[in-house]
Amino acid sequence: MLKDNYECFDVTISDKVAHIVLSRPEAMNSMNKAFWNDLPQIIQAIDRGALARVIVISSQGKHFTAGMDLSIFAGDDLTSAEQHDQYINADVFRNNLKRIQHSFNVIEEARMPVLVACQGGVIGGGIDMICAGDIRWCTSDAFFCVQETNIAMTADVGTFPRLQRYVSESWVKQMAYTGERVPAEKAKEIGLVNDVFESHDQMLTHVMAIASEIAKKSPLAVTGCKTLINYGRDHSTSDTLDYIGVWNAGMLAESHMQEAFTASMEKREAVFPELGKTRDTAF
Structure with a gap:
C-alpha cells in the first residue's frame, strides 16, 4: 500500500500512469537510507496492487541524482560493527548489499513498463537505477557517470549486468575504467537513451505521451x-x-x-x- 508521503519521493497516479518523482533537489536527489527503503516499497505497491499500467520516474532540480548519499557509508550499514573476522564481515557485506540491489531489481521485475526521464547528472547509483528501467530519455544538459571508479570503488548495484544490455561492451568499459562523464548526445549515439530534449518540460511532455499511449494498450x-x-x-x-x-x-x-x-x-x-x-x- 502506498503511503501518503515519502522523504525522497512524490508519487501520483493519474489516467493509469504512476509518476514517481525524486524530490530532494537540495541534496541533488542523493540516495539516502530512506531512498533505498522506500523505492522498492513504492514500486511493489504499484505492481502488486495493479495501481497503474505504466510507471514514469523523473526528478526535481538540476540533477537527476548524485548517486549514493555519503551517509550510507557511515556506521554499520553494510558490515556489522560487532563482527571482527574479515570473512564473517565479507558474508555480512554481501548479504546486506543484496538488499540494496533488490531496491533496483524491483524496477526490472515490475509487470508494467518503467520509463525514466533524466536531466543533469546521472551519477553512480543513478546509472544502476535508470538501467533497471525499460526506456530512458534525457535533456541536453544531462551527463552519465560511473562515479564509483572515481572514489576507488567497483560499481556493485547493477551497472555492469544492465548497462551492457543497452550500449556496447567497449563503451561500458570506457565509462567504467575512466569514470568519465558521457554527455547527452553521446548517450543517445551509443543507445543509452532514446532521445534528447532541450528542456525538462519538453522531455516530460514527450515521456508522458509515450506513457499514455502504452496505458491504452492491453x-x-x-x-x-x-x-x-x-x-x-x-x-x-x-x-x-x-x-x-x-x-x-x-x-x-x-x-x-x-x-x-x-x-x-x-x-x-x-x-x-x-x-x-x-x-x-x-x-
Missing part, C-alpha cells in the same frame, strides 16, 4: 512484451521462441483481441481488464 499484452523481451535477452532464440509459445498458449486473450479490433473499428479507446492484484506475502 495490460496483459504489454506485460507479456516486457516479460518476453527480458527473457529473450538472457536466453537463446530457440528457448525464447518456445517460451513465447507457452506464454501465448496460456495467455493469448481472444476477448482482449476482439475488444481491440472492435474499438479500432468504432474509433474509440479500447476497454481492457486491469492486471490482477498479487499478494504481498506468500499466503
